[in-house]
Structure formats: structure tokens, C-alpha cells
Amino acid sequence: MKIRSTSQFVKELRIQKELLVIEEEVDPILELAEIQRRVVAKRGPAVLFQNVKGSKFAVATNLYGSERRIKIAFGEDPVKFVQKIAYTIKNILPPSPSKLWEIRHLAFQALRVGLKRVKYAPVLENTLDSLQELPAIKSWPMDGGSFVTLPLVYTESPRTGKGNLGMYRIQIRGPLETGMHIQIHRGGGNHYYEAEKEGKSLPVNIYTGGPPGLTIAAVAPLPEEISELILASLLLGEKLKIHENENISPLPIVADADFLITGMIPPKIRKPEGPFGDHYGYYALQHDYPIVQVNKITHRKDAIWPATVVGRPPQEDHWIAEYLQDLLSPMFPVVMPAVEGVWAYEESGVHSLASAVVKERYQGEAFTGALRILGEGQLSLTKVLLVTDQKVDLKNFRETFITILERINPITDLHIFSNISQDTLDYTGPEVNKGSKAILLGSGKKKNVLKTHFQGKFSNSFFKNPKVAYPGVLVVSGSKYKRKDGIPSKLLKEKCIRDFLFVFIVDDSLDATRSDHDFIWSIFTRFEPAGDIYADTKLIRNHPGLNPPIVIDCRLKDWYPPLTQADAKTIQRVDNRFGRLLDSL
Numbered sequence: 001m002k003i004r005s006t007s008q009f010v011k012e013l014r015i016q017k018e019l020l021v022i023e024e025e026v027d028p029i030l031e032l033a034e035i036q037r038r039v040v041a042k043r044g045p046a047v048l049f050q051n052v053k054g055s056k057f058a059v060a061t062n063l064y065g066s067e068r069r070i071k072i073a074f075g076e077d078p079v080k081f082v083q084k085i086a087y088t089i090k091n092i093l094p095p096s097p098s099k100l101w102e103i104r105h106l107a108f109q110a111l112r113v114g115l116k117r118v119k120y121a122p123v124l125e126n127t128l129d130s131l132q133e134l135p136a137i138k139s140w141p142m143d144g145g146s147f148v149t150l151p152l153v154y155t156e157s158p159r160t161g162k163g164n165l166g167m168y169r170i171q172i173r174g175p176l177e178t179g180m181h182i183q184i185h186r187g188g189g190n191h192y193y194e195a196e197k198e199g200k201s202l203p204v205n206i207y208t209g210g211p212p213g214l215t216i217a218a219v220a221p222l223p224e225e226i227s228e229l230i231l232a233s234l235l236l237g238e239k240l241k242i243h244e245n246e247n248i249s250p251l252p253i254v255a256d257a258d259f260l261i262t263g264m265i266p267p268k269i270r271k272p273e274g275p276f277g278d279h280y281g282y283y284a285l286q287h288d289y290p291i292v293q294v295n296k297i298t299h300r301k302d303a304i305w306p307a308t309v310v311g312r313p314p315q316e317d318h319w320i321a322e323y324l325q326d327l328l329s330p331m332f333p334v335v336m337p338a339v340e341g342v343w344a345y346e347e348s349g350v351h352s353l354a355s356a357v358v359k360e361r362y363q364g365e366a367f368t369g370a371l372r373i374l375g376e377g378q379l380s381l382t383k384v385l386l387v388t389d390q391k392v393d394l395k396n397f398r399e400t401f402i403t404i405l406e407r408i409n410p411i412t413d414l415h416i417f418s419n420i421s422q423d424t425l426d427y428t429g430p431e432v433n434k435g436s437k438a439i440l441l442g443s444g445k446k447k448n449v450l451k452t453h454f455q456g457k458f459s460n461s462f463f464k465n466p467k468v469a470y471p472g473v474l475v476v477s478g479s480k481y482k483r484k485d486g487i488p489s490k491l492l493k494e495k496c497i498r499d500f501l502f503v504f505i506v507d508d509s510l511d512a513t514r515s516d517h518d519f520i521w522s523i524f525t526r527f528e529p530a531g532d533i534y535a536d537t538k539l540i541r542n543h544p545g546l547n548p549p550i551v552i553d554c555r556l557k558d559w560y561p562p563l564t565q566a567d568a569k570t571i572q573r574v575d576n577r578f579g580r581l582l583d584s585l
Contacts, residue, residue: 002238003073004256005122006209006304010048010060018045018069020585024577025051028059028146030570033139033309035578036061037566040315044585045069048304055135057305063212064308065316070323073212074235114239115229121243121255122300123210130175131297134259139309140277141567144286146172147276150306152207152218153182154251155191155265158200163252164188165228167218170206171273176294179273180204180265183424185381192265192290201264204292205251209258209306211236220324221378229254248296258303263294277564280349280525281312284425285561287432311564313347313521321346336376338369343394344382347520351381351423355400360389360443367415370439381423382437384524389443397516398470404442405450405472405501410535411545413441418530427560428528436530448472448501456496462487463494467513469504474549475513475523478505481555488534488551501548507555526554 003009013019020039026032026049039047039062046069049059064070128134136146148170156163164187171179183189195202207214213235217228233240241255249262270288278284308316325343332342344354358369370387373379388407392400408414415438422428422435429435450471458466464477474497478487488505497503504523506512512522527533532553535546574582 002211002236004211004236005300005302006060006063006258006306007302009063009073009212010046010304012072013046013063013069016068016072018066018072020045020047020581021050022047022578022581023050025053027053028055028135028137030138030141030567031573032059032061032137032307034566034570034574035582036307036309037311037315038574038582039585040065040309042582042585044582052135052305055133055305057135057299057303059135059137059305059307061307061309062316063306064215064320064323066319067323070319074216074323075237113230113233115233115242115252116239118241118243118255121241121245121253123207123253123255123257123260124243124245124248124298125301126299126303128297128299131172131178131261131294132175134172134297135305135307136170136172137307137309140283140311140564141570142275142283142562143277144171144272144274148172148178148206148208149308149310150208150215152210152214152257153180153188154205154207154254155188155202156251157191158195158198158202163227163229164191165214165218165232167215169276170292171276173271173291176263178206178261178263178292178294179271180290180292181273181276182265182290185421185424186378195265196267199267201266201293203250204263204265205249205253206261206263206292207254207257207259209304210254210256211240214240214254214257215306216320216324219320220328222328248298257300259299259305260297261292261294262296263292265290265292275561277311278349278425279310279313279315279317280352280425281521282427282525282563283561285427313349314517318346321350336369336372338365338372341394342373342379344379345397345520345524347517348524349423349425349521351378352383352426352524353386353520354379354382354384355386355388355394355397355404357392357394358387358389358443366441366443367439370441374437374439383422383426383428383435384437384529385439387439387441387443397520401473402450402470404440405470406446406448407442407444408440408501409447410501410548410550411538411540412543414546414550415439415441416529416533416544422528426525428526428532428557430528430531435528438529438533450501451499454496458494458496460490460494463491463505465509466496467509469513469519472501474500474503475509475519476503476505477507477509478553478555480507481553481557483558487555488532488553491551492534492536492549497549497551499549501550503549503551504554505551512554523552523554526556526560527552 151170213232217232243253273289274286275283341357534551
């Protein structure tokens with residue numbers, strides 16, 4: 001079955017018994033999001049809110065929050081197709097008649113991928129007068145307002161005409177104005193930069209809903225040369241229907257989308273946007289961003305508003321991130337020949353931590369492979385990259401981390417790159433968009449005997465509850481962070497840590513070591529390599545060699561934004577109204 005709209009997707013989920021229907025009125029301000037979070041925590045079904053306060057539209061959430069629902073949306077064909085493409089590039093060339101015959105089925109499938117011009121567009125069937133008729137949600141108490149949380153933002157380069165479909169959050173500012181959290185290191189941000197340099201407004205189409213592949217393609221880490229609309233077509237299993245109407249938009253219109261907001265992003269105008277509880281598990285603070293001046297709002301007659309809620313992982317986006325990596329991973333060795341596999345850990349907010357298996361056929365090749373990864377598209381936003389030449393399951397963080405710990409020589413194999421860009425949503429650096437990166441290389445034969453038990457006592461009362469999280473890795477609770485408090489340096493002097501490779505100072509070592517998931521989130525979202533790594537350091541051939549133990553300060557700093565937490569009134573309200581229903585999931 002080809003799923004072309006949110007209502008079709010919801011109907012199929014109902015048939016598959018993957019849908020919870022809530023008929024009572026639900027407030028889109030905080031209450032809806034709290035219900036969604038509880039359903040996700042229970043690994044529950046998709047949710048259809050049929051009666052949303054202040055809007056005539058139903059809202060569907062958690063549509064992609066399980067492997068089974070991902071398969072309902074896309075099946076296994078897209079993954080197999082990408083695998084076949086990768087195999088073809090690596091093994092069929094140069095072609096021969098027998099090799100071409102071997103991939104004949106691939107050619108027929110490829111004919112179904114692309115764009116199809118159509119004269120009729122369901123998304124234009126109805127018109128709204130105001131953005132405030134939409135059931136945009138407020139997810140967290142400190143959010144700056146209501147947001148479109150699954151926006152599909154389409155722009156085109158004013159210089160080349162190439163399009164980009166990205167997911168840049170949209171804050172509702174008024175009846176016909178939104179914020180536009182468009183970032184310079186992403187495709188849409190580049191388009192706006194080009195338009196603004198020429199003093200021109202940038203046309204924009206903002207979609208929600210439509211074929212599920214449209215949503216997935218918008219967040220896919222594709223090279224700029226590859227069209228997200230083509231990926232959406234691949235995921236749909238047929239050509240994506242495109243309508244053209246200059247009276248509505250100068251941009252192509254995705255005919256089967258549920259909602260369409262058309263408008264212009266004017267140059268030189270910035271207005272406050274945020275705060276917003278983001279996928280790192282912290283608030284993205286208020287900053288000035290461009291706006292959208294809305295021209296038209298349309299929707300299909302059976303439209304359902306799709307939404308999601310992000311926050312401390314795992315949320316619904318965990319499943320989207322995993323699916324995309326499974327889908328695209330066969331192509332990594334094709335575009336980066338020295339790289340055999342890459343995995344970004346969604347538990348870290350995706351960009352804070354990734355690992356890779358690379359080739360090490362000669363001294364230093366692993367480092368070359370690491371640099372290739374950090375120069376590739378959205379992978380360039382990675383803050384900490386773990387690299388090995390061993391055949392490990394990168395999804396298994398524990399196995400991967402221990403493999404690297406057994407082989408790393410911190411003096412030569414820990415590389416820190418300072419004074420470079422950092423993901424906009426990562427506030428660990430000295431300023432927004434500024435920070436550093438680290439590469440940890442662990443290749444070749446085992447060279448370290450890793451300590452598995454903590455012995456001795458701290459001489460300083462600042463340090464408590466030491467936990468051996470992994471062989472060679474100690475996690476310690478430290479006192480609350482104060483600027484220039486000297487705590488990391490004091491820890492370096494403790495004799496009882498001498499036999500560990502890495503020692504992490506955290507606010508709560510028990511919470512940070514409950515699971516691999518908790519370790520990843522508590523550690524890698526709370527330090528910046530250039531600012532928070534301490535060791536006995538010696539300059540060797542202009543390389544700062546860090547002698548173990550290496551202390552890393554992962555306490556919450558006083559400039560970090562607050563954690564995302566629900567307020568007591570909303571929790572109580574949901575308990576009273578839906579507690580029994582949600583507890584039964």
C-alpha cells in the first residue's frame with residue numbers, strides 16, 4: 001500500500017492495531033505533549049487526538065515511534081534498494097552483459113523514482129485565514145510559544161535553483177507570521193544567505209504531513225547534490241506528485257501534503273525565536289532568527305496535523321534517526337572509501353557523539369578516515385568521534401567504546417580541534433555556534449590492560465560515589481560547578497584514579513551510569529573538548545600529548561540552558577484525566 005497522506009497512514013495504523021484514539025478534548029498547550037511523552041515512555045502506539053482545543057483539526061503523534069510503524073510506513077524495499085545501489089557501484093563496474101542482467105530488477109525499480117507533474121493538488125483544496133487555526137503545540141513550560149514540530153521547509157538556491165527540504169522548527173508569531181529557525185550550516189540556511197546577500201526575499205513552502213517519506217527525507221543527512229524529494233519518492237515507492245501554480249507559490253508544490261504554508265523570508269529582518277525544549281534534552285535559548293511573512297495557508301479536505309515532541313532522549317525521533325542510519329549506511333563506504341561504517345548516537349542528541357569503523361592499511365590511515373567523516377555533510381557537526389579499525393557493531397556502544405579503550409594511546413591518539421564551529425543547539429562551547437571537536441582513535445592490537453574496580457579513597461570531600469562505568473573508565477560525582485573552581489585539577493591529583501584512562505566528573509554518578517543510554521546523554525551533551533578536558537600535558541612535535549588519567553568535566557555549567565522538565569500542574573492534570581488509560585498501555 002502506498003501511503004500518501006497522514007489520514008491514510010492513520011487508517012493503516014488503526015487496522016494494524018497501532019493506534020490509540022483519544023476522543024476527549026485535549027489542550028495543545030503542554031497537555032498534549034505530556035500525553036505523548038508518557039506514551040513514548042511506555043513504548044506505546046501512535047496517538048490520534050480527535051478533539052484538540054482551539055482547532056478543528058485532529059492531531060496525530062508518535063507516528064514513527066517504533067520499528068514496526070516505520071515498516072508499516074515504508075516496508076523493507078527502500079533499505080534493500082539502497083543496499084543494491086551500493087553493491088552495484090562497488091561490484092558491477094566495469095559493466096558487462098552478465099553483470100547488467102544481474103541488476104535488471106534494480107533498473108525497473110529506479111524507473112519508479114522521481115517527480116511527476118500533476119494538474120490537481122489535494123493540498124490546495126481548502127484555505128485558512130490564520131496560522132492560529134492550526135493545532136500547533138507547546139511542548140515544554142519554558143517554550144516561547146506554539147511551534148510546528150514536524151515542519152517540512154522547502155527552499156531553492158537563488159543562484160543555482162537547486163532545492164532543499166529541511167526540518168527547521170517554526171514558531172507561530174501571529175496570524176500570518178512565523179519564526180524560521182534556519183541555520184547557516186544547513187541547506188536552507190545557505191539559500192537564505194545567498195538571497196540576503198542580493199537583498200532579496202527567499203520564497204518558502206512549509207509543509208506538514210503528506211507521504212511519510214517526505215518527513216523522513218527532510219531530516220536525512222544527504223549531500224547537497226542529492227534531492228530530498230527524490231529520496232521521498234524512493235521511500236514512497238512511486239513518483240512524488242508535484243503541482244505548479246505561480247499564483248500560489250513560485251516553488252513546486254507537493255500535491256499530497258496535508259498542509260501548505262507559502263510565504264517569503266525577507267532579508268535583514270531578525271526577531272526573537274525560542275526558547276524551545278530541544279532533542280538534546282535541554283532548552284535551546286532565545287535568539288534572533290529570520291521570519292516568514294505568510295501569503296497563503298491551504299490544506300487537503302481530510303487533513304490531519306502531524307506533530308512530535310522532542311526532549312531528553314529517547315523520544316519518537318529516536319526511531320527516525322535509527323531508520324535513516326540503517327537506510328543510508330550502505331552508501332558511506334561508497335562516498336567515503338576509507339570508511340566502512342558510521343553510527344551517530346541519538347542518545348547524545350545525534351551530533352554530540354558518533355563512532356566509525358575505518359581502514360588502517362598503513363600508519364595514520366584511520367586518522368585520514370576520521371577527517372573524511374568530519375568533512376561530510378551533517379556528519380561535520382559531530383563533536384566527539386570514536387574511531388577504530390576493528391570489526392565491531394557500532395550500534396553497540398559498550399562494545400565499540402571498550403574496543404577503542406583497549407587500543408588507544410591517549411598521548412598520540414586523542415586529537416582536539418579548537419576554535420571551530422559547533423552545532424547551534426549544543427551550548428557547551430564558549431559561544432553559540434562555536435566550540436571544538438575531539439577524535440579518539442583506537443586501532444591495531446590491544447595495548448591497554450583496563451582497570452575494572454575502584455580501590456582506595458579520595459582525599460578530597462568534593463568527590464563522591466565513584467563508579468566504574470566501563471573498563472578503564474571512572475565516573476565520579478563532583479560538587480556543583482562554579483567557574484574556576486579548580487575541581488578537575490584537584491581530581492587529577494587524587495592517587496586513587498591513577499590506573500584509569502578516563503575519569504568523568506558529573507553531577508550524579510548514579511544517574512550517569514544506570515545504562516549505556518544514560519552514560520551517553522549525561523557525558524557527551526555536557527562537555528566541550530577544548531574547554532573541559534584536563535590532563536598532565538606535554539607538547540610533542542607540536543602535538544599536545546595527554547597522559548592518562550584524563551579528567552573530563554561533565555558537570556552542568558552555569559551557562560548551560562535548563563533541562564526540559566514538565567511542570568507539576570500539567571503532570572497532575574494528565575494524571576487525573578488520562579492516568580488510567582496511559583497506565584494500561
